[in-house]
Amino acid sequence: MTRVCLxxxxxxxxxxELLSRETSREALATYDLTRPFENSLAVRTVSIGAAVSLLNDLEWYLTRFVDEALVQEPSVSDDEWLSRPLARALRNGEIEPSETGEFCKVYGLERVSGPDTLATPDGDDAPHQDGQGDSNSAATSGPDDADSRPESDSASSDGDGSEAGVVSGTHRLVEPLFVRRTGGELPEYDLRDVDETLVVRLTESEYSP
Incomplete structure (x- = not known):
């Protein structure tokens, strides 16, 4: 299945931000939500077409609340991600899977110490790890009622034993390094010492060495 990670x-x-607004909550209602990284939300879809369609449905929210929208397509790679423009080009047949690996950016994955508590099922807001509250949430109007609270939190465990609503001992994405794959190999990430890295494949127009 194709994964989408915001x-x-x-x-x-x-x-x-996504579950307190009716339109985005309904768009995500049929999916099991996970949080693979700090301040992220991921779902599994049936195909790359469904993944691109979901991102299109969430466009208004992506421009306001999302720093990166990533797609992981198993027919391309089991461990590398695609940028949204590259996923769209692949869905539209503008590029072949074998042609997607040249231009990339590599994020460092830095371990987060301590819990990152998010919105709870009853709509109350618990503290956020970096001290950012939800003061800008009510002020941001949208295509639906910004004060609407989720009836239920569909987020499930994110695979590391964390319960819904709390991220503990996860990772954050830091400092992307733009690289070009040569001879099938990617240059090593050297911007800082990190536990792991995450590779995102890009279109040529997104590549910025």
Whole structure:
């Protein structure tokens, strides 16, 4: 199945912003939500077409609350992600899977110490790790009622034993390094010491060495 992962803007709490608004909540209602990284939200879709369609449905929210929208398509790679423009080009047949690996950016994955508490099922807001509250949430109007609270939080465990509503011992994405794959190999990430890295494949127009 194709995965979609949204990385929230540092100035907001992504889960709260998406699940407190009726239109985005309904768009995500049929999916099991997970949080693979700090301030992120991920789902599994049936195909790359469905993944691109979901991102299109969430366009208004992506421009306001999302720093990165990533797609992971198993027919391309099991461990590398696609940028949204590259996923769209692949869905439209503008590029072949074998042609997607040349231009990339590599994020460092830095371990987060301590819990990152997000919106709770009853709509109350728990503290956010970086001190950012939801003061800008009510002030941001949208295509639906910004004060509407989720009836239920569909987020499930994010695979590391964390319960819904709390991220503990996860990672954040830091400092992307733009690289070009040569001879099938990517240059090593050297911007800082990190536990792991995450590779995002890009279109040529997104590549900025």
């Amino acid at each position: 990385i929230g803007d540092p100035d907001c709490t992504l889960q709260y």
